[in-house]
Amino acid sequence: MLKQAALIALMAVSASAMAGPWQAKFGASLLSPTSDTSIAPGAVVKADHEFNFTPSVEYFFGDSPFSAELLLAAPFNQDVMLNGENVAKVKHLPPTLTAKYNFKNSTRFTPYIGVGATAFLAWDESGVADKVKNDVGFAGQLGFNYQPADAKNWGVFLDVRYADLSPEVRLVDGTKFDLDINPIVYTLGYSYRF
Numbered sequence: 001m002l003k004q005a006a007l008i009a010l011m012a013v014s015a016s017a018m019a020g021p022w023q024a025k026f027g028a029s030l031l032s033p034t035s036d037t038s039i040a041p042g043a044v045v046k047a048d049h050e051f052n053f054t055p056s057v058e059y060f061f062g063d064s065p066f067s068a069e070l071l072l073a074a075p076f077n078q079d080v081m082l083n084g085e086n087v088a089k090v091k092h093l094p095p096t097l098t099a100k101y102n103f104k105n106s107t108r109f110t111p112y113i114g115v116g117a118t119a120f121l122a123w124d125e126s127g128v129a130d131k132v133k134n135d136v137g138f139a140g141q142l143g144f145n146y147q148p149a150d151a152k153n154w155g156v157f158l159d160v161r162y163a164d165l166s167p168e169v170r171l172v173d174g175t176k177f178d179l180d181i182n183p184i185v186y187t188l189g190y191s192y193r194f
Contacts, residue, residue: 021060025069025157027189029054031076031094035166035180045169047181048079048086054187058100065104069114069141071096071161080129080169080179088127094185095119096163098141108149114141118163120181130172132179137164145191153193161185 029052036046058069073094080088098116118139122132143159163185166178 021062021067021193023058023060023067023191023193025056025058025189025191027054027056027157027187028052029073029185029187031078031183031185033181033183035182037177037180039175039177042083044083045177045179046081047090047179047183048081050076050078052076054185054189060102065102067100067102067112069098069100071098071118080127082128086127088125088129090122090129090132091124092132092167093119093121093123094163094165095121096139096161098139098161100141102145108147109144110146111144112141112159115139116141118165120165120167122167128171128173129169131170133168133170135165135167137166139163143187155191155193156189157191158188159186161187 031050033047036044038044052074054071054073056069056071058067060067075091075093077089077091079086080090096118098114100112100114103111116139118137120135122134125132140162141159143157145155145157147155163183165182166180168176169179170176
């Protein structure tokens with residue numbers, strides 16, 4: 001009984017210590033590349049679409065409309081296509097940090113816009129790709145959060161992100177080129193304030 005009371009007290013202290021202007025977001029995303037790369041006449045390389053689980057953490061700065069969000073996606077396992085044929089696969093992480101402005105209003109919809117930076121962190125390649133370098137670039141974000149009337153801390157969100165990414169790829173034959181991915185990422189999910 002004493003152990004249970006101590007555990008409950010510890011959990012209460014932990015919860016109060018964590019209480020604050022935080023929001024956890026649990027989403028599913030479609031990463032849709034918008035660019036392709038011509039490496040030779042008649043040879044076009046393009047990254048394929050990819051679905052993934054994309055959680056994130058957001059911090060709100062007091063009563064101001066500003067917040068910062070860190071995207072923490074599960075690893076993407078993306079195919080690389082040469083003239084429509086799958087020739088390589090690249091695993092990577094896309095951590096993205098955005099500074100956001102939330103348009104507060106009297107409705108349950110809270111639109112937001114954000115700008116920041118993203119990274120392409122590669123760690124495994126297969127097929128004709130011998131080495132893919134890490135890359136960093138600009139990120140933009142646009143979306144909204146909706147909190148239903150009967151929800152205390154829960155909500156749903158929808159957003160669209162753009163990332164300016166062109167990692168350098170070295171093929172097994174020594175050929176090097178910048179793979180222009182520049183994806184748009186569409187995300188739908190749940191949010192929880194605590």
